[in-house]
Amino acid sequence: MKKFCLIFYWISLPLLIQAQTIHLVGSSDDICMNPAFSPDGKKLAYTKANYKGLLIFDLVSNSIKQITDEDAAGFAFKWSSDSKSILSRVSKYDYLKRYNAVKIFDVESGNSLPLTDYKTMMPYLPDWSNGDSEVYLPTKEGIEVYSTGKQKNTKIQKSELGGYVKNDKIIVHDFTTGNAQINIPIKNADIINLIISPDKNKVAFEIMGGNMYSMNADGTNLTNLGKGNRPRWSYDSKKIIYMIAEDDGHTFTESDIYSINPDGTEKVNLTNTKDLIEMNPCFSPDGKSIVYDVFDDGSIYLMNLE
Template identity: 45%
Template sequence: MNSSISSIITTLLLVISLSITAIAQPATNGDPQKLISVEGSDFMNPVWSPDGTQIAFTSSRQQGLWIADADGSNMEQITDESAGYGFSWSSDSESILTRVSEFQNKRRKLAVKIYHTNGNEPEQLTEFRDQMPTIPKWANYDRQVVLISDNDIESFDSGKEVSTQQKASVTKPFYVLKSNQIAKGKVPENSTENISPFDDAQYLNLEVSPDGKKLAFEVYGGNLFVMNIDGTNLMDLGKANRAKWSPDSQYLVAMVAEDDGHNYTKSDLYALSIDGEERINLTSSTDIIAMNPDWSPQGDQVAFDSPGDGSIYILNISY
């Protein structure tokens, strides 16, 4: 082998090595700090706004929705309805989409609503109905809201303004859970494609990576998995629940909990690399029962709740 070829190979190996090591490993920076705590209230499921300026959360039994600034100030309840299950922010951080429920003549009814953080009145997109097996999803750059029912897709105009570039764009796929399926959907075609890796599995907590290239999901009674959006390159990440993506799409933060059949006795948060090689306990230094994590858009904090005291906590992250 001549010297020029040897030099090229050495340079390529160095570049590959640097690219691998360039992905910094997340680590905790200090103990968890209480962000939201109100005596007599149990808060849960904190979710960062996409711009990182606010956190939305609900209370036990998903009753009500609140928002607060990222530092815990300016806490405000935006509804007292049962609206806290599976809610999601719009990409402009100005609205929250959710499925609400109420009892009418002792029967539970469900509807789709959009709540706004600027004080505007909420928008109800559907009438209250007896059955709504899935939660609504933003679609097509938030221009539409979609709702899956068996093999049917209902699509609603969200009223959201989008950029000229997005208006001119081809439709953007969305990803949803159907009955025993992970599905790739499109509007206005209102069609779905089954991309499930397993037959007859029950899938939970589907999350799309920020770069749009990966899907994370759980299998009921099984593990946490990651795969490409076309269903290839399936990776088993082991036992973990309620995973959320890091902003660089290289890690997931998830809870690993234990219970006695009645109550949670322990729960730690782990940062899991998408290649399955790293499993970093972020809460090993505390006895807080840490659950339902969400990684901040800036990547420097993880918000979570604790059923022990009903508080929302912040864990600072360094690299």
């Protein structure tokens, strides 16, 4: 614990002196992106260009290791609540045909546990459920549930809700009762990047070509948060962090990182730069810092918010 605190002290010191940011990993020749803190705050998982592979940056030992080099492993991956495993939908290609499979990766050993066979049709992403003892995968026919072999974590949120999107519908599935609630917040809209708050009380999402929204998990209190992309919740469910990006139809031209309350108040531009394209932010578990990647130089940075 002392070593962990000491490293964060030395990380925090240059943050305060040098515009509150520190370079962690990556370069234009070695693109790193999409970082996410482990729930215990001791590690970062991230991926390489085009979401290829998964790597672990250990903030205690200041070491890096790769746990897989599989295609798409770094897209929308999810940490287990005990910080020991990562869930991902990986891909492989046979000529031009893409096959997907769901796997769990052990962070320490890099060993993988396949939960599904490789399939050509897997439009939805998996998520943890039942205290990490199960994984659910939405399909066009319904919900598939797989055993993970992990012991149920009884300390995490008692509510067992999972969410996914079908066109303009948000389906919130209650694994405790087996019931599913279908909400249509904005008729005929294409909803993307849905994410449920850690306390399971709210959701955030964006409309393709439109704004970002929050609402209660039961479909009430829809709030227009304005323009925004790729929302993520703080661990205490009190804040949303996201980016506002611009593009020219081919590539990103600018982006800054913002935080906002779910009710639309206290919107803050955290980066506010004109010469950098900051993207894919993630809160630390204690909410005192964030990590994000910079599109321009292929690097991952840490910013102290205090």
